[in-house]
Amino acid sequence: MATTTLEPRAGTYQRSWVLDWLTTVDHKKIGILYIVNSFLFFFAAGILALLIRSELAIPGIQFLDQNTYNQAFTMHGTIMLFLFIIPALSGFGNYIVPLQLGAPDMAFPRINALSFWLLPLGGLLIFSGYLFGGAAAEGWTGYAPLTNRSEGVGTDLWIIGLALVGTASILGAVNFIATIFKMRAPGMTLFRMPIFVWTMLVTAVLILLATPVLAAGLIALFIDRNYGGSFFDPSVGGNPVLWQHIFWFFGHPEVYIVILPAMGVVSEILPVFSRKPLFGYRAFVFATIAIGLLSFSVWAHHMFTTGSVLLPFFSFMTALIAIPTGIKMFNWLATLWRGKLILATPMLFALGFLSMFLIGGISGVMLASPPIDFHVQDTYFVVAHLHYVFFGGSVFGVFAAMYYWFPKMTGRKLNEPLGKIHFWMHFIGFNLAFFPMHQLGLDGMPRRISDYSPDAGWTLLNMVSTVGAFMIAASIIPFLINVIATFINGEPAGDNPWEGNTLEWATTSPPPPYNFDRLPPIHSERPLFFLTHGHGHAAVRPEDLEETAEDDVERRDGAV
Amino acid sequence: MQPTVASSRLRKILRAGAPMFLIGLLAGCLLPPEPKTEVGKDVFNLYIIVLFLAGIVFVAVEGFIVYAIVRYRRKPGDDTLPEQHHGNTKVEIIWTLIPTVIVFILFGFSMATLSEIEARSENPGVVVQVDGFQWDWTFRYEDGPVFNSEGGEPPVLRVPVGEPVRLVLNSLDVNHSFYVPQFLIKRDLIDLGENGRDNELEFTITEAGTYAGQCAEFCGTAHADMKFVVEAMEREAFDEYMAALASGETPPPTGGGECSTTIEIKANNTQFDIGEFEVPADTDFCIAFENQEAVPHNVAIYDGGEATFTGDFVNEPGSITYNVPALPAGEFRFICDAHPQAMVGDVTVTE
Ligand code: HEM
Numbered sequence: 001m002a003t004t005t006l007e008p009r010a011g012t013y014q015r016s017w018v019l020d021w022l023t024t025v026d027h028k029k030i031g032i033l034y035i036v037n038s039f040l041f042f043f044a045a046g047i048l049a050l051l052i053r054s055e056l057a058i059p060g061i062q063f064l065d066q067n068t069y070n071q072a073f074t075m076h077g078t079i080m081l082f083l084f085i086i087p088a089l090s091g092f093g094n095y096i097v098p099l100q101l102g103a104p105d106m107a108f109p110r111i112n113a114l115s116f117w118l119l120p121l122g123g124l125l126i127f128s129g130y131l132f133g134g135a136a137a138e139g140w141t142g143y144a145p146l147t148n149r150s151e152g153v154g155t156d157l158w159i160i161g162l163a164l165v166g167t168a169s170i171l172g173a174v175n176f177i178a179t180i181f182k183m184r185a186p187g188m189t190l191f192r193m194p195i196f197v198w199t200m201l202v203t204a205v206l207i208l209l210a211t212p213v214l215a216a217g218l219i220a221l222f223i224d225r226n227y228g229g230s231f232f233d234p235s236v237g238g239n240p241v242l243w244q245h246i247f248w249f250f251g252h253p254e255v256y257i258v259i260l261p262a263m264g265v266v267s268e269i270l271p272v273f274s275r276k277p278l279f280g281y282r283a284f285v286f287a288t289i290a291i292g293l294l295s296f297s298v299w300a301h302h303m304f305t306t307g308s309v310l311l312p313f314f315s316f317m318t319a320l321i322a323i324p325t326g327i328k329m330f331n332w333l334a335t336l337w338r339g340k341l342i343l344a345t346p347m348l349f350a351l352g353f354l355s356m357f358l359i360g361g362i363s364g365v366m367l368a369s370p371p372i373d374f375h376v377q378d379t380y381f382v383v384a385h386l387h388y389v390f391f392g393g394s395v396f397g398v399f400a401a402m403y404y405w406f407p408k409m410t411g412r413k414l415n416e417p418l419g420k421i422h423f424w425m426h427f428i429g430f431n432l433a434f435f436p437m438h439q440l441g442l443d444g445m446p447r448r449i450s451d452y453s454p455d456a457g458w459t460l461l462n463m464v465s466t467v468g469a470f471m472i473a474a475s476i477i478p479f480l481i482n483v484i485a486t487f488i489n490g491e492p493a494g495d496n497p498w499e500g501n502t503l504e505w506a507t508t509s510p511p512p513p514y515n516f517d518r519l520p521p522i523h524s525e526r527p528l529f530f531l532t533h534g535h536g537h538a539a540v541r542p543e544d545l546e547e548t549a550e551d552d553v554e555r556r557d558g559a560v
Numbered sequence: 561m562q563p564t565v566a567s568s569r570l571r572k573i574l575r576a577g578a579p580m581f582l583i584g585l586l587a588g589c590l591l592p593p594e595p596k597t598e599v600g601k602d603v604f605n606l607y608i609i610v611l612f613l614a615g616i617v618f619v620a621v622e623g624f625i626v627y628a629i630v631r632y633r634r635k636p637g638d639d640t641l642p643e644q645h646h647g648n649t650k651v652e653i654i655w656t657l658i659p660t661v662i663v664f665i666l667f668g669f670s671m672a673t674l675s676e677i678e679a680r681s682e683n684p685g686v687v688v689q690v691d692g693f694q695w696d697w698t699f700r701y702e703d704g705p706v707f708n709s710e711g712g713e714p715p716v717l718r719v720p721v722g723e724p725v726r727l728v729l730n731s732l733d734v735n736h737s738f739y740v741p742q743f744l745i746k747r748d749l750i751d752l753g754e755n756g757r758d759n760e761l762e763f764t765i766t767e768a769g770t771y772a773g774q775c776a777e778f779c780g781t782a783h784a785d786m787k788f789v790v791e792a793m794e795r796e797a798f799d800e801y802m803a804a805l806a807s808g809e810t811p812p813p814t815g816g817g818e819c820s821t822t823i824e825i826k827a828n829n830t831q832f833d834i835g836e837f838e839v840p841a842d843t844d845f846c847i848a849f850e851n852q853e854a855v856p857h858n859v860a861i862y863d864g865g866e867a868t869f870t871g872d873f874v875n876e877p878g879s880i881t882y883n884v885p886a887l888p889a890g891e892f893r894f895i896c897d898a899h900p901q902a903m904v905g906d907v908t909v910t911e
């Protein structure tokens with residue numbers, strides 16, 4: 001039996017806890033830093049969203065003048081994506097991936113710390129535009145030649161900040177890939193890795209391939225703006241469509257960077273709370289890889305109306321993504337089938353993810369049809385679609401992860417009634433805020449407008465949407481109370497409160513430095529199931545018991 | 561069949577049916593505006609097909625989720641494990657085929673519609689160059705007039721109905737997008753430099769009327785204000801309008817086509833020449849207004865203190881024809897907004 005014992009580094013002197021957190025290279029602490037930092041940026045970007053929604057509630061300019069409005073949605077989109085949702089999921093990855101692999105830490109702990117600390121720095125740079133005459137105001141996509149020609153240092157700060165955040169992600173991705181390939185415990189073959197680890201792996205590969213392209217584009221843009229370059233400005237021989245190609249060559253994989261880890265979280269939670277294995281593990285892994293590959297061939301579906309792209313090709317490739325995504329959906333549904341569902345808060349958020357991501361996926365396939373896109377491109381239909389994917393998908397995934405792994409991270413279980421109040425307010429508020437946007441878009445309301453005419457007939461739905469937005473904001477209150485109260489005096493969780501089957505539940509909550517005193521044998525993707533339900537149980541497959549040649553090799557070259 | 565089975569069957573049907581009904585209701589709303597162009601009709605029809613497929617997928621998947629939550633919820637105290645299904649290759653192959661088939665159907669329909677949209681006519685009824693710039697539009701006709709925005713009102717693109725209209729979309733600065741929701745189509749204006757080719761957009765409007773349009777690609781500070789109006793008129797009216805413009809006269813009325821009733825009003829010495837007029841209720845009518853002096857005047861119609869119609873000012877001797885929207889039966893007043901004390905009269909709207 002593979003047993004790993006690790007000596008914690010002897011600490012002879014007591015450091016202050018502040019210094020301890022500032023200098024930590026422990027993946028668990030870094031993971032928590034990521035998550036806390038992400039939520040702070042989430043609240044900032046959320047306040048911007050409330051400003052946007054307040055302005056749009058009724059026609060006429062109320063609170064924000066045009067420039068302030070344009071800055072608000074640019075900062076909202078940029079911060080939500082680059083400083084909330086991606087880092088939040090990386091944070092859970094940081095905490096959980098080494099645990100799920102049975103590893104003592106990430107492969108490069110110091111790089112891990114660096115890639116975290118670049119984030120708040122980049123985020124503050126992006127925001128600091130507000131101190132120097134106004135933040136960037138060109139939308140999160142920063143289309144040229146508008147970005148080439150806009151005055152003000154806000155856009156330059158936005159470029160530099162994003163470049164730093166991008167660098168952080170690249171470093172993080174390298175670290176995840178190295179960890180996943182080199183740090184697996186003996187017996188943990190690739191096809192025994194939990195799905196969450198698989199999704200983090202594919203995500204890391206996407207980041208590694210896509211983000212440098214964005215970085216290159218940002219540098220070119222910076223040169224255009226500050227050193228008289230002419231990459232994107234047509235008046236000096238550049239090509240503005242080139243920016244769109246570069247941006248979306250990164251931007252579309254980015255969408256999967258945001259959604260795949262959330263799919264991973266859901267694929268951990270659904271089986272545990274249905275008390276069954278994930279249906280079709282291998283199919284799920286291949287579907288994840290297929291989505292990753294396809295995501296590099298669909299970028300121009302964001303550019304159908306430019307008249308500069310080959311419509312049938314990009315339309316077809318985009319529609320193809322529906323196939324692996326459909327496979328995943330069926331796998332999740334089959335996991336529920338004949339299960340014994342426990343509707344605790346993590347499960348509610350996971351089921352919420354299924355329902356909301358379903359809507360985002362369907363509207364995505366609709367947008368893949370160029371004629372339909374010609375009507376709704378750049379309208380609120382797209383705003384609805386992107387929030388059903390990012391918010392209904394990824395953010396529900398983040399909250400599911402939060403409720404699921406909080407006990408592991410703190411040793412205390414979040415309060416269930418408060419969690420349920422949070423979920424229902426969040427779910428109802430979300431649909432109130434974003435479902436009406438589909439209709440607004442079909443009616444022709446363009447996105448990124450600070451005002452609309454009272455005669456346009458858009459007033460009622462905008463009002464409904466604003467009410468929903470405030471309901472989402474209100475739902476954060478029970479969540480925060482829950483987190484704080486639980487932290488101070490919550491119900492102790494024990495090692496494995498949800499009867500999870502993956503390795504993070506095989507150690508104490510929170511885990512000790514270097515994670516494990518000893519590891520259980522790993523014969524399947526559910527090592528703990530095996531442990532609790534033992535040999536000879538009808539539910540254990542014979543092949544789970546077989547020692548394979550692979551195991552021996554793994555054992556000899558054991559990564560730990 | 562036993563009653564318990566039957567009733568559980570019924571419950572099942574209800575469970576599946578209720579969300580279906582709800583979705584039916586929702587789907588009834590999830591429609592684009594009624595299309596006013598021929599390509600728009602194609603897009604609309606395609607959209608209906610796609611929405612229908614989307615509805616089926618949504619109801620099936622969401623229905624299953626709800627069903628599973630109700631049906632497979634763990635009973636309190638039940639600590640046994642359910643059967644542990646790891647997978648089933650046959651089933652998995654079948655359900656890979658389902659999205660594949662849907663995708664191919666969708667793609668086929670999309671491409672068919674796309675070729676309709678992209679089709680270009682030999683002989684468009686009118687070719688207009690659309691110049692977009694921060695934050696306004698100019699419409700230039702082939703060897704013809706140029707329309708700009710005037711007095712804060714959005715610029716008007718006047719085109720004939722029932723004939724292909726071809727737009728050449730030219731940006732003078734950053735990216736913009738030409739979008740009229742009721743046409744169900746849009747296309748970007750991108751400056752591609754000296755060697756670039758401008759985008760073109762072609763459509764045939766099916767119904768005379770005015771349609772609001774707006775820039776759909778974010779273009780900087782006042783993007784939200786970058787609006788325009790498309791005014792589609794019958795060929796005759798269009799030709800008359802253009803001929804009048806070319807000869808320097810004030811063009812005849814546009815928009816609602818012909819007027820069933822036209823009231824003539826003249827202004828001179830800060831006086832209207834008539835003190836009252838009568839029009840039929842619930843029908844549009846026209847006012848042919850002639851200002852005979854170099855003092856600005858207009859005609860506006862008031863219901864008590866509230867303007868129901870405000871005509872443009874004529875600042876110098878000249879004529880204009882106002883299209884006045886239908887009024888309900890009752891008493892109104894007509895006034896010159898510059899001289900509300902001196903220039904005022906009664907309007908009687910009769911059934
Ligand atoms: C309280 C919740 C939220 C509300 C009420 C909200 C509202 C909005 C609205 C109204 C817009 C459109 C602004 C415009 O086009 O004028 C918008 C844009 C956007 N939102 Fe959100 N949002 C929320 C959360 C999120 C989250 C969680 C994400 C991503 C994880 C996100 C990502 C974006 C992005 C990328 C844009 C596009 C920005 C752009 O056009 O440049 N939002 N949001």
Ligand SMILES: [Cu+2]
Pocket residue numbers: 735736737775776777778779783786
């Ligand atoms: Cu514009």
